[in-house]
Amino acid sequence: MHNNIKMKAENVDFFYGPRQALKDINLDICEKRVTAIIGPSGCGKSTFIRLLNRMNELIPNTSLKGRILLDGEDIFGQQVDAVGIRRRVGMVFQKPNPFPKSIFENVSYGLHVNGVKDKKLIEKKVVSSLEKAALWDDIKDRLHESALKLSGGQQQRLCIARCLAVEPEVLLFDEPCASLDPISTGKIEELIMELKKYYTIVIVTHNMQQAARISDHTAFFLLGELIEMGKTQDIFTAPKDKRTEDYITGRFG
């Protein structure tokens, strides 16, 4: 199988004020693969994934060294607009965060803010995004009801649909199942497996079974450092580093 590199981190250091949260991270993310980032709480995995669509910029008093490339271009380059990057690199968060609007408005929001005016096109994209997010059959009769009436798992799939509507190239999932029950989690996992046919996916999780089930590549972070990265199968069956082995066998974390 041939792996094109979609995103790349080069010598990334990241600081919250004086505190260093990431140390010299070098990592490749392959196109149309699922890359899982695992590690104990506070290891920097969420911090790292938020760099990939420049969400870190919403937090004041942080600084970044090194480069993050998307199709070979530095996303923090001077000419590059964060808004454009976030359109190409979508993100789904830990807690489902639908807007207090209707289901339809939630999905069409991204299209509106990106200047799409054509009502027919919007409708078409809303429907296809909901279909891709495996939510359409659940809600096709109540598109105009409040999104807050949906269950947690449905809300999370709605948030995925909201991302898909703007046709990103990369999808970032920041512990997307942390607040969901096992059945909803199963559905989200199935969905991610399906979505990787079309999108490059990065998922942060501290559920190791989840990483093992759905990812092609796994990166293990510890205390702000990338300890080991490789094919998921290799990481889980034959880790090279002692610390990785300790973590995946449950000796800490």
Next chain:
Amino acid sequence: MARIKEKAYEWVFTALAFSSLIFLVGIVIVLFKEGFPIFKAVKAGDFLFGRFWYPTYEPPEFGIFPLILASFWVTLGALLVCVPLGVGSALYLNEMASFRQRSVLKPMVEILASIPSVVYGFFGMMIVAPVLQDLLHIPTGLCAFSASLVLGIMATPTVCSIAEDALSYVPKSFREASFAVGANRWQTLTKVVIPAAGSGISTAIILGMSRAVGETMTVLMVAGGSAVIPKSIFDPVRPMTSAIAAEMGEAPMGSMHYHSLFAIALILFLITFAFNIAAEIISRRFRIKLGHSG
């Protein structure tokens, strides 16, 4: 002994907690009791919509329409000042200001709220009115317009701090979700944050309105005091509050004039009461909408 002491504490605090209820009921009873006799002499419709307020003439006329209109115009004018100023500063404080700017500006806004109304009135009388008189070439600076201006500035801190609270209740996750699909800051603000905080902002505006309607000292000093139906915003006016304050001393106890002032007070109370109820209902809906309980 200890148990008796504990019981005593409980009783004291229960009494304190219920005292405000007793005051409220007492005030309402007095307002109705003292206000109602006027409606034996004047029909309610004539009282509310009568065009002439000549309570000391012979025969007297008790039409409070000029006073109601005065309150209405002054409050509306104040809203035109305090809504943009208050909501605008709330948006700035919550969305744009750096931590340091915020830590300076926010206490400033709160200090503005703590200035006594007589100081605002004095300021309006000595500075705003003469300046406006010269600037706009109007017969007197003590008029509805200057009262609106001063009242508006007075109500700004109320609007600002409640609107700011509403904005800060909007979860960070809404903003993140908006940015994550490629919205810019302005779109996030206008399409997500403000609609989500909308009912909280409405509450702020209603409470600002309630503050402006009920304010007495400032309008007494700045609005000019003439109890006729205003023809323009530059006419002197006498809002309901200043009518009560100015005439209470000269109305003989038990006279129709006396009762009519109580009736005005009753109407004023009902108006602010309605505003506060509306604000409460809207803010409760707002909290439910954002998923905060209670």
